[in-house]
Amino acid sequence: MPAWIRTAAARFFLPTVLALSFAVQAVGALLASVPLLMASTVVGLATDIALHRWQRNTATALGKLHATVLVRQAVRDLLLVAGLIHIVGQDHETKYLGLVCGLLLFYALHSACRALAILVHRTRTLPVVSRNIDASPLLLSPAPPALLMRSSGQRLLMFGLPSTAGLLTTAATGSARWAAAGIALSAAVAVVAIGMLLLRLLPGRRPVTSEQALEWFEAWLAEYQPTVGMYFSGAASSAYQANMWLGPLAQLEGRPLIVLRERFMVRKIASTDIPIVCLPKVADLMRLEHSTLKMLIHPSNSGKTSQVLRIPTIKHAFVNHGESDKLSSCNPYAKAYDNVWVAGPAGRQRYALADVGIDDRDVTEIGRPQLDAIEPYTGAPAGPYTTVLYAPTWEGWDGNPGNTSIIEAGENIVRSLLADPGVRLLYKPHPLTGSVDPRAGAANARIQEMIPAANALRAAAHPDERPAPSAAAELAYRTAELVRLTTSSFRASADVAERMLLQTVPEPGRAAAVATATTAWEAAYWASFPAWEHRVVVGAQPTVYACFNVADLLVSDVSSVISDYLASEKPYAVANTSGLPEQDFRDTFPTVRAGAVLAPDASGIPALLESVRHPEKDVYAEARSELKLHLLGPSDPPSVVRLNEAARALCAAADEHWAGMAVRSLSAIPRQLDAGSTLDSKHVRN
Known part of the structure; x- marks a missing residue:
């Protein structure tokens, strides 16, 4: 089945199940069928919860169609009540009218809870958010529980569980006491939530005002x-x-x-x-x-x-x-x-x-001071496999077909690389791939399907070439360590949602600790799978620079990836999907001149791999050194030194600008005094 069909099916599966649950629930209510009523209600409620947990965008889209979670829950409960009336008989309508009133009271309490959550949210929203700054003088209090503050839809579904359970139990037993008890419990939970939020609005429990927060910020600026x-x-x-x-x-x-x-x-x-x-x-x-x-x-x-x-x-x-x-x-x-x-x-x-x-x-x-960590070219691949990094860029905003190779050439490139038994492919697409042109997203999905399929075939041919079990344990340990270091700076997620200052006390040295942990994680990552295994690399880790260091060859598009990769002086190739003849393509894009050019059919892949495995056949080695100097500048002085020099020059220009402003301000003082005005403090820099 094509990837786009599976994607569409996954996207619409839950909404379809939700709609069917309401239809079946209505049929169960009309037929007075307890099993049908119970099954459809449970399925519908579980689907609604799953929708809010895993497909929030879809839940938001339903809300725009006025099918909000409040409407869905109210319809679900009222269908239950209608079913109960049919099940127990018409003479019990007055009794179940009280249940409807109880449900309406619960919905009113939910609305009040939502209004209070919005009010608390506003009081806790400060005009400045910070990290790595000591914000303890603001005496920030912990945020309320996330369930009270974040998703009103999720809160309604959770708080409404007792009432739904009570109504279902009444449908099974015929006793209205269960429904009344469930509704009362839901209302009580809502009352407790309202009380917790009201406490946050007491004068002593409110955060600092916006003006106080800004005064703190200005004081910190003056000190730092x-x-x-x-x-x-x-x-x-x-x-x-x-x-x-x-x-x-x-x-x-x-x-x-x-x-x-x-x-x-x-x-x-x-x-x-x-x-x-x-x-x-x-x-x-x-x-x-x-x-x-x-x-x-x-x-x-x-x-x-x-x-x-x-x-x-x-x-x-x-x-x-x-x-x-x-x-x-x-x-x-x-x-x-x-x-x-x-x-x-x-x-x-x-x-x-x-x-x-x-x-x-x-x-x-x-x-480019970021490129100091890129390792230099050392010659032919050391092991039995040639590691090829395919890192296409995204499609861009202008619709130029030459922006990315992934649409016209991506699958051909990957197919050709996977066909070589001596290639280990790393596929790292741009994070924005498919954000403008759906064809790029579809091609990206198909490529990501091709790679696991190729791995399955290789696994059968290399059953004994597996890393030691300790490699997986090491990766898990390094992953946990990295997550701990990168997330412990922040408050609980509820605080993040409420837009408070995220870190009250700075922790010097954390960046160095994270850098060390990242290096250890990358080593564990590359050691955690067999040398022959192809990889799809998405997300923040491993970085593209980490992929540079393990790659023997880069295949990419006209992008900054080529310029950065040249810091290693390793071989590279550029896919030409611009429609230009090869020489015109090289003349138009100088970054191409020291690499091979691949046509959309990727027919040049075998010859390219041959030149990588046998450096004496590499005709671009000298050109790469020259192009590196042209693109990245000289190695001496180092980039960090040149960066500092540029920063000092710009700071000096700022000082000179201030001096000029001061002279102009001082020269204006006599005229201001003659006119009877006073000197504004803004004329003097802090």
Whole structure:
């Protein structure tokens, strides 16, 4: 069965079962069938709970159709009552009218509980979210239980279980006492929840006010006195763009700071010792104008970037999250920044050729400090298998067929690689694959099906080539250790949902501990499966750089993956799905000139593998060294040194700007005094 059919079936299975349960429940009520009524109610309730647990997007979509969980639960209970009336006879209608009134009271209590949860939520929502900052002066209290604060639908289903159970028991026994007791218990639970939430609204139990939180933040800024920082805004899937700059930012001279705009992003930032603040409102963001912050680096462009660029006291550098020959790497928006930092001469030339208004004097070559961990090329594959990393990029926003190879060539490339008995394939798709073009998502799903099938065939041929059982135990231990280190910084999930400050006490050294644990985890990961086994690598771990270090060959598209991989000087190939002849393709995209070019049919894979296994047949070795220098700049001075020099220069420009502002302000004082005005404290920098 095709992957898209299975995906659609999985998506619509629960809603279909839920709809059928209501239909069967109605039939059971009309026919006065106790077994039918009980079975359909249990199935419907279980499906509703599963829907809220595993398919929240579908539950939200049902709500938009006015089939909210409240409506579904009310219909379910009323069908039960209607069935009871049919089962016990018409003379009991008055008795069961009381049960209906009890259910209505329970629904009213649920609505009151929801209203209070929203009110508590608002009182606990602070204007600043932080990590790695001591927020103990705010005396934050623990959040209420997650069931009370997060999903009102889940709360209704859980609180309504006693009433549903009571109604079902009454249907089986004929005694209305069970239904009354169940409804009373559900109402009592709702009353307890209301009481717990009301306690949170007492004056002594409320968190600090927004103004108090901002006063604390400004006091912390004055004490910490940040000088350099990183600004980031984006969707949850784009967090990797900021995470790749955490290490370089931590090595900058001065006191670094990370500034975010989306509350959810605070948890998406990887482990770091750098203080993190999230300021969702523009008015609160503007408080940075009077801080000691001199410069911010920007790994990406976003709609909210223009807001921080309005602060005249801070200089801004666009560093991008990767460099490639795509037009998106030369966005005209870069004109808004004071400086554009590129890896090497290729980046400078790219902006000059793009002619998007970037003055060459504003471009600074800093190298790629993230690539220090990439191991250099050592020659032919050491073992019996050639490890090939296929890392296609995503389809992009402009509909260009040459953006990604996954649609036209992906399956051919993978099929050809899997056909070679000496290849071990690592498939790492871009996180955004399929987000724009469904064909890319479908191709990605089919490729991920091909790899387990190939592994099944190899397992039969290599029954004795398995890692020791201790390897799996080691991976489990390292995984648990890494999870502990990366999650213990945060409060309980309810606090995260309530948007409180996530970490009240900083823990210096955590980033180093996480880095050590990550290295140990990666070693355990690669040792946990046989050398012949193909892998689909998705998620944050292992990183693409970790895959670089175990790969003998990279197959990719025109993207920053090629530029970063060149740090190793290992062989690579680029898939050409642009429709251009090979020479035109090489001329258009300079990153291609030191690698093999693959046609969409992947017919060049055998010759490519031969050149990797026999380095004397590798005709691109010298070209890779030259291209590495062109793309990433010289190795001396190191990239970290060049990054620091660029940061110092931008900080000096900020100081010079401040000095000029001070001179202009002082020269205006006599005119202000003559006019009878007073000197505003904003004329003097903190």
